[in-house]
Amino acid sequence: MISRRPYRLALVAVLPLFVAACAQMPGNGGEAPSAPPPPRVDDAQSSDDAQMPCRLDAISSAVGTPLADTSEEALAKQSGAEQTRVLRPGDAATLDHRPERLNIHLNDNDVIEELSCG
Secondary structure (H helix, E strand, O other): OOOOHHHHHHHHHHHHHHHHHHOOOOOHHHOOOOOOOOOOOOHHHHOOHHHOOOOOOOOHHHOOOEHHHOOHHHHHHHHOOOEEEEEOOOOOOOOOOOOOEEEEEEOOOOEEEEEEEO
């Protein structure tokens, strides 16, 4: 018959380690430390249209017109965008946000459906 004594001794030796691992870390009144505050965003800077690298107000009239009537470069110049991206139905697009990029969304007939920055 196998003696159970070595297993009991091992359990008695390991059990305090498990209990200690579950114990709360010492702190102020036994409370866990709080998370740091979230970063602050300066609202004045984000609402300043003069600093925006892509402005849609100057080119909003292009929505509903064929892309052939207006060049991609002209839309970029009027909006102040540094880059342009033409997106047709079914085109794959990355999800990265680039404030200096003008997105030109077209329908199946190459008519501008939407203009967006990002």
